[in-house]
Amino acid sequence: SAPSSLATDMRLLRLPFIRLCCLCWLAALACAAKPTIDPDDALADFFDAAREGDVKELAESIFTAGVSMDAIDDDGSTALHYASFGGHVGAVKALLTAGAKTDIRATGHGGTPLHVAVHYNQLKVAAALLESGSVDVDATTSCTSADECDSGITPLMQAATLGHLHMARALLEAGADVLIAMPSGDAVDAAEHLGHTAVAKLLKKHVAQKGLRAQRQMRVQNRKLPPPPDLGSQEFAADRAAGRAAHEKMQRDQAARQADEREL
Structure with missing residues (x-):
């Protein structure tokens, strides 16, 4: 007896070309069903994803919402800056693989993503940046707007x-x-x-x-x-104490972010 129409359709789906066409059709339907994304909201979500190390959201922002992976915020920072700051190695590698630029200097502090990784002692992030082969290890800071920014570092x-x-x-x-x-x-x-x-x-x-x-x-x-500084002076001791306090606060903030990510 002749096979049923359903059976015939199922056999056709085994053919690579037919299967690909069906997937493309379903993807087109899904995109058509999505509401129009506000560009400002998409950009905000993109930077939030970079801060949180959310690789999936980063990909959706780039490939679905059309956000440029090298977009900058009001501080002149890119997603790669924020992912480097947070120590999100997976997000950093994803952005590098997608072709994110590594030489953009944030106008707020004048540094590249590598400067950010070094400043916050994110060793794994720095390693990922250096291993990418696209980083200038001797890049210097260049300031355009920040009064307290030092050029040439x-x-x-x-x-x-x-x-x-x-x-x-x-x-x-x-x-x-x-x-x-x-x-x-x-x-x-x-x-x-x-x-x-x-x-x-x-x-x-x-x-x-x-x-x-x-x-x-x-x-x-x-x-x-x-x-050379007077290592016994109160001013030097205060500077060292302030530096240690700032570093300890950064470590606490990072630990809190990682704890929040594990809970999610």
Whole structure:
């Protein structure tokens, strides 16, 4: 007997071309059924997804709502900046895979996503950025609007200033130039000036291993450095305490965000 119409239809669905056509038709119906998305709402959702590390929402914002992956907010920050800040490695990798630019400098602080990762000691994020091959490890900050923003800082200088030993090592392994300097000094000077002994030792060892002592000494002689801080002064102690408090608050905030994500 002749097969039923339903059976015939089911057999047809086994054919790749027919199956693909059906899927495209269903996708078109789903898109047609969706309400028009307000661009401002879509952009807000996109940045929220980056802050929270929501890879699925990031993809929907880009491919469904049509948000540019390199869109910037009022602070000039991109989704990659926010994902880097939060330590969301999955979101960072997804954005990099989709082709997100890594050299955009936020107007608010002048840094690239790598600067953000270094500042908040997000080592895994920094590793993902460096491994992408699209990051300039020696990119310098460039300020356009923020009064308190310092221009010319490399990620390595930043790691030295903040005392992030493992971050400094990762940057050196990625080829960071230890000799790049601002008028006030280079990464070695910054680490020594702020009392980050372990970082200063690491950087000096790198200078020696690369045979850069003479070159660095010549540069040091040609610039005027600020006097070293009085490590026993109340002002220096207050600065160090404030720095530790800010770092501890950042760690608490990050732990709270991760706890919220686990509950979801």
